Amino acid sequence: MTDLTTTPTPGGKRHSYGSLLDESPRTKKRNAAETRFRVYGVIAISIGLIFLAALLFAIVRNGIPAFTQTYIVMDVELTAAKLDKKGNRDIEDIKKVSTFGYNPLIGTALETLVAENGVETEINKGKELRDMLSSGAAAQVRFAVIDNPDLIGTTQEFTLLAGSRVDGYMKGRVDRESLARDPNLSPAHLDIVDALAADGTIKRIFNWDFITGTDASESRPEQAGMGVAILGSFFMMLVVLLLSLPIGVAASIYLEEFAPQNMFTDFIEVNISNLAAVPSIVFGILGLAVFIQFAHLPQSAPIVGGLTLTLMTLPTIVISTRASLKSVPPSIRSAALGVGASKMQSVFHHVLPLAMPGILTGTIIGLAQALGETAPLLLIGMVGYIATNYPDGVASGFLDPNSAMPAQIFEWAKRADPAYYERAWGGIIILLVFLLTMNLIAILLRRRFERRW
Amino acid sequence: MPASWILLIIIALSVIGYFIAKQRALASGGGDRRVLHSLPKYYGTNAALAAAAPALLILGIWMILQPVVIDSIISSNLPEAVQADRGERSLAMADVQRIADGLDTAVSRGAMTADEAVDIRVGASNVRERLAEVGVALGSEVDANTLQMAQEYRALTSTGNIWRAIAVLVVALGGLAIAYMMTHKDFRARNSVERAILSLLIAAACVAILTTVGIVFSLIFNTHDFFSRYPAEDFFFGTRWEPSFSGRGGASDLGFLPLIWGTLFISLIALLVAVPLGLFSAIYLSEYASKPVRSIVKPLLEMLAGIPTIVYGLFALLTVGPLLLDVFGRDGVLGVNWMSGGTAAMTAGLVMGIMLIPFVSSLSDDIINAVPQAMRDGSFGLGATQSETLRQVILPAALPGIVGAILLAASRAIGETMIVVLGAGAAASLSLNPFEAMTTVTAKIVSQLTGDGEFNSPETLVAFALGMTLFVITLALNIVALWIVRRYREQYE
Numbered sequence: 044m045t046d047l048t049t050t051p052t053p054g055g056k057r058h059s060y061g062s063l064l065d066e067s068p069r070t071k072k073r074n075a076a077e078t079r080f081r082v083y084g085v086i087a088i089s090i091g092l093i094f095l096a097a098l099l100f101a102i103v104r105n106g107i108p109a110f111t112q113t114y115i116v117m118d119v120e121l122t123a124a125k126l127d128k129k130g131n132r133d134i135e136d137i138k139k140v141s142t143f144g145y146n147p148l149i150g151t152a153l154e155t156l157v158a159e160n161g162v163e164t165e166i167n168k169g170k171e172l173r174d175m176l177s178s179g180a181a182a183q184v185r186f187a188v189i190d191n192p193d194l195i196g197t198t199q200e201f202t203l204l205a206g207s208r209v210d211g212y213m214k215g216r217v218d219r220e221s222l223a224r225d226p227n228l229s230p231a232h233l234d235i236v237d238a239l240a241a242d243g244t245i246k247r248i249f250n251w252d253f254i255t256g257t258d259a260s261e262s263r264p265e266q267a268g269m270g271v272a273i274l275g276s277f278f279m280m281l282v283v284l285l286l287s288l289p290i291g292v293a294a295s296i297y298l299e300e301f302a303p304q305n306m307f308t309d310f311i312e313v314n315i316s317n318l319a320a321v322p323s324i325v326f327g328i329l330g331l332a333v334f335i336q337f338a339h340l341p342q343s344a345p346i347v348g349g350l351t352l353t354l355m356t357l358p359t360i361v362i363s364t365r366a367s368l369k370s371v372p373p374s375i376r377s378a379a380l381g382v383g384a385s386k387m388q389s390v391f392h393h394v395l396p397l398a399m400p401g402i403l404t405g406t407i408i409g410l411a412q413a414l415g416e417t418a419p420l421l422l423i424g425m426v427g428y429i430a431t432n433y434p435d436g437v438a439s440g441f442l443d444p445n446s447a448m449p450a451q452i453f454e455w456a457k458r459a460d461p462a463y464y465e466r467a468w469g470g471i472i473i474l475l476v477f478l479l480t481m482n483l484i485a486i487l488l489r490r491r492f493e494r495r496w
Numbered sequence: 497m498p499a500s501w502i503l504l505i506i507i508a509l510s511v512i513g514y515f516i517a518k519q520r521a522l523a524s525g526g527g528d529r530r531v532l533h534s535l536p537k538y539y540g541t542n543a544a545l546a547a548a549a550p551a552l553l554i555l556g557i558w559m560i561l562q563p564v565v566i567d568s569i570i571s572s573n574l575p576e577a578v579q580a581d582r583g584e585r586s587l588a589m590a591d592v593q594r595i596a597d598g599l600d601t602a603v604s605r606g607a608m609t610a611d612e613a614v615d616i617r618v619g620a621s622n623v624r625e626r627l628a629e630v631g632v633a634l635g636s637e638v639d640a641n642t643l644q645m646a647q648e649y650r651a652l653t654s655t656g657n658i659w660r661a662i663a664v665l666v667v668a669l670g671g672l673a674i675a676y677m678m679t680h681k682d683f684r685a686r687n688s689v690e691r692a693i694l695s696l697l698i699a700a701a702c703v704a705i706l707t708t709v710g711i712v713f714s715l716i717f718n719t720h721d722f723f724s725r726y727p728a729e730d731f732f733f734g735t736r737w738e739p740s741f742s743g744r745g746g747a748s749d750l751g752f753l754p755l756i757w758g759t760l761f762i763s764l765i766a767l768l769v770a771v772p773l774g775l776f777s778a779i780y781l782s783e784y785a786s787k788p789v790r791s792i793v794k795p796l797l798e799m800l801a802g803i804p805t806i807v808y809g810l811f812a813l814l815t816v817g818p819l820l821l822d823v824f825g826r827d828g829v830l831g832v833n834w835m836s837g838g839t840a841a842m843t844a845g846l847v848m849g850i851m852l853i854p855f856v857s858s859l860s861d862d863i864i865n866a867v868p869q870a871m872r873d874g875s876f877g878l879g880a881t882q883s884e885t886l887r888q889v890i891l892p893a894a895l896p897g898i899v900g901a902i903l904l905a906a907s908r909a910i911g912e913t914m915i916v917v918l919g920a921g922a923a924a925s926l927s928l929n930p931f932e933a934m935t936t937v938t939a940k941i942v943s944q945l946t947g948d949g950e951f952n953s954p955e956t957l958v959a960f961a962l963g964m965t966l967f968v969i970t971l972a973l974n975i976v977a978l979w980i981v982r983r984y985r986e987q988y989e
Contacts, residue, residue: 084780293700322911332714415804
C-alpha cells in the first residue's frame with residue numbers, strides 16, 4: 044500500500060531489503076494489480092451504462108417520429124352528383140355511397156392541387172396521385188359528409204392522412220433508392236411531395252391518433268394507434284390492483300403476524316418464493332388452462348389477463364409487504380397490546396397503517412412489472428391485432444377481446460413494414476412514460492412517508 | 497336468477513344484519529354500551545359476516561361446480577368415439593355451449609321468445625342463421641343431436657340456477673338469523689369476528705398454494721394428453737423440430753433436443769455477458785465507489801432491470817441484430833460471413849445478458865456486503881491490498897452466495913421469452929455457431945399456443961409438455977439456488 048514516489052536517499056547506504064519508501068518490484072506489481080482490478084470495475088460499470096444509454100438512445104431516436112404524422116391539406120369538391128344521386132339529402136342514401144365513391148373526388152382534388160402548384164410531372168391521373176394518400180383518406184372524407192350532409196355540393200378543405208411511404212419520406216425513413224423496388228410509390232411522386240412540402244401543403248403535425256387511435260390493418264401503418272391497447276392495459280391493471288393488493292396484504296399479515304412456526308407455514312413460504320421465480324410464460328399457460336380451458340372465461344378478455352397477472356404479481360407484493368410489516372418495530376405492537384387491544388386490533392389499527400407507505404410502494408412496483416409483461420398475454424389471446432375497436436362501456440372493457448400495450452408493440456414489431464417498427468418504438472415510449480410515472484410515484488411515496496425507527 | 501342479483505341480495509342482507517344486530521346488542525344491554533362484551537360494531541360485523549361469508553362461499557363453489565357437473569351429464573350423450581378423445585370431446589362440448597349461449601342471447605335480446613327457443617328444431621328453422629342475426633357466429637351447421645344437447649344444457653342450467661338461488665339465499669338468511677339470535681350482551685362478538693378475519697387471512701395465504709397446484713395440474717393434464725398422442729421418447733430424444741399444421745397429427749417432428757439446446761446456448765451467452773459485468777460492477781460499487789458515485793450509478797444500472805422485456809426484444813431485433821450483421825455478416829466489417837440474418841443466438845444472448853446485469857450485480861452486491869467487516873479488517877491488517885483482500889478473502893467467502901445468484905440468473909435466462917421470440921429467430925437447429933438463428937423452449941410455447949388452435953392436436957399440446965420441462969428445470973434451479981443462498985446467509989449471521 045505504499046504509493047510514495049521513489050526518492051533515492053543521497054549518500055545513505057542501501058540495505059538489501061530496500062527502503063520502505065522505495066517501491067520494490069513486488070510492491071509495484073501488487074499496486075499495478077490493484078489498479079487493474081479497479082479499472083475492470085470501472086469498465087464493467089461503463090459497459091453497463093453504455094448499454095443503457097444505447098438502449099434509451101435507440102428508443103428515443105426511433106420512437107419520436109411516431110408522434111408526428113404527415114398530412115396533406117387540400118380542397119375537395121363534394122360533388123352532389125356523385126354523393127347524393129337522388130338529390131334529396133336522405134342520410135340512408137348518402138351512407139350507401141362507399142369509400143369507392145369518394146376516391147374519384149379526392150383524385151380530382153389532387154389533380155387540381157398539383158396543377159395549381161405548377162409541378163412538372165408525368166403523373167397527372169388522380170388515381171395514381173392517390174397513392175400519396177392513405178387508403179383511409181376516403182373514409183375520413185366520407186365520415187365528415189355523413190356527419191354533416193349539408194357539406195354536399197360545397198368545396199371543403201380537408202387535412203387528409205398521407206400514405207406511410209410519403210410519411211416515411213418526410214421523416215427520412217424512405218429515400219428514392221429504396222422506392223425503386225417499391226410498387227406502392229414511385230420517385231415521381233416524391234417530386235410532387237417535395238414541391239408540396241415546400242409551400243406547406245404537405246405538413247407534419249402532432250399525431251394524437253397514435254396515442255388515442257386503434258390498431259390498423261397491416262397495409263395502413265399510418266393509421267395505427269395505441270389507444271385501445273392502453274385501455275386494455277388500464278382495465279387489466281384495475282383487476283390486478285383490486286385483487287392483488289387485498290389478497291397480497293392479507294396473506295402477508297397472516298404470514299408475518301399470525302402464522303405459527305410449522306410445516307404448513309413453511310410450505311406456504313416455499314410456494315411464494317418459488318412462484319416469484321417461475322417464468323412468466325408458465326403463468327400464461329396457467330391462465331390458458333385454468334381460466335379459459337377450465338372456467339370458460341372469455342378468451343382475450345382483459346379480466347383474464349388481469350387474473351393471470353394477479354397471480355404473477357402476488358409474490359412480489361407479498362415479499363415487499365412482509366418487509367414493510369417487519370420494519371414496524373415490535374414496541375408498537377407491545378404498546379397496543381399493553382393498553383388492551385387484541386392482537387388483531389394491534390395489527391389492523393397500528394401496524395398496518397404504519398406499514399402502508401411501504402406496502403403501496405411495493406404494490407406500485409409490482410403493478411409496473413405487470414404492465415410491461417407480454418408473454419402470458421399472448422397465450423391467453425390478448426394479441427395486438429385484436430385492438431381495433433373501443434370497448435362500449437365498463438363491462439365490455441373487462442370482458443370484450445382487447446390487447447395490452449406490450450402485446451400491441453409486439454404485434455407491430457412482427458409486421459414486415461418498417462413503418463410499423465417506428466410505431467413499435469413509439470409505443471415503447473408511451474409504455475415507458477407510464478412505467479416511469481408509476482416508479483416516480485413509488486419513489487415519492489417512499490421519500491415522503493418512509494419512517495426510520 | 498342471475499348471479500349478480502344473488503350477490504346484491506346477499507350484500508343487502510349483510511348490511512341489514514349489521515344494523516339490526518347492533519341494535520339488538522345495545523338493547524340487550526339496556527342501551528348502555530359499557531355492559532357489552534365487545535364494541536357494538538363487532539356485533540354488527542358478526543351478523544354481517546354470518547350472512548355473507550357462507551352464502552358467498554356456496555355461491556362460488558356452485559358456480560365452479562355446476563358447469564362441470566352439467567358438462568359431464570351432457571357429454572354422456574356424445575357418441576362413444578367422441579367421448580374417448582379428450583380434445584374432440586371438448587370441441588363438441590364447446591359447440592353445445594356456444595349454441596346454448598346463443599339461444600340465451602337471442603332470448604335476452606328479444607329476437608326469440610323463451611318458448612320459441614325451447615321449441616326450436618333443426619329442420620323447421622335455420623338455427624345458424626337465426627343466431628347469426630343476434631351476433632352469435634357458429635362455425636358449422638347445427639345438427640339435431642347437438643341442438644338437442646344444447647337444449648338439455650339450457651334446461652339443466654336453468655334448473656341449476658334456480659336451486660343455486662334457493663340454496664344461497666337460505667344459507668344467507670339462516671346465517672343472519674343464527675347470528676341475530678346469538679347476539680346478546682354477553683356474546684363474545686369480537687372473538688368471533690376475529691376468528692373469521694383470521695380464516696380470511698389464511699385463505700389469502702393459501703392462494704399461493706392454489707396457484708402452484710393450478711400450475712402443476714394444468715401442466716400435468718395437458719402433458720399427459722400430449723404423450724397419449726405423441727410418443728414420449730420421440731419428444732425427449734428427437735433431434736428435429738418440424739411441426740406441421742396442415743396434416744393434423746400427421747408428419748410432425750416434435751423433438752425437444754434442438755429447443756433445449758437453443759435455450760441453453762442462448763442462456764450461456766447471456767451469462768457470459770452478465771456474470772463478469774455484473775460481478776465487477778457489484779465489486780466496484782460495494783468496495784471502491786464513493787458514496788455519491790454509488791448513489792447515482794446503482795439506480796441507473798437498476799433501471800436496466802425495470803425495463804420491460806418487450807423493449808429488449810425490439811432492441812435485439814431492430815438495433816443489435818442489424819449491428820451484429822454489419823460486423824459478422826457477408827459484407828460486414830470483418831468480412832467473415834458467419835451470420836446470415838439479424839436474428840441469431842448471439843443477438844438474443846447479448847441483449848439478454850444486458851438485461852441480467854443488474855440482476856447479477858444487485859444480488860452479488862447484497863452477498864458481498866453480507867461478508868463481515870472483521871474479515872476485511874483482518875486482511876488489511878496483514879498488509880493485503882484492497883484487490884487482494886477481495887480476491888483472496890471476500891470472494892471465496894461470498895462464493896456460495898454468488899453461485900446461487902448466478903443460478904438464479906440462469907433460471908431467469910432460461911425462462912425469458914420476449915427477447916428470444918423477437919431476437920433469436922424461429923428455426924430450431926442443433927448448431928454450434930452462435931451467429932445462427934436458434935429457437936428456445938419459451939419461444940416455441942408462444943408460437944404453438946398463439947392463434948386459434950384447439951386443444952386436441954399434438955402440435956398445440958406439445959406446448960404444455962414444453963412448459964412442464966421449463967417449469968421443472970427452473971424450479972430445480974431456483975430450489976438449489978435458494979438453498980445455497982440461505983445456507984450461506986446463516987453462515988454469517
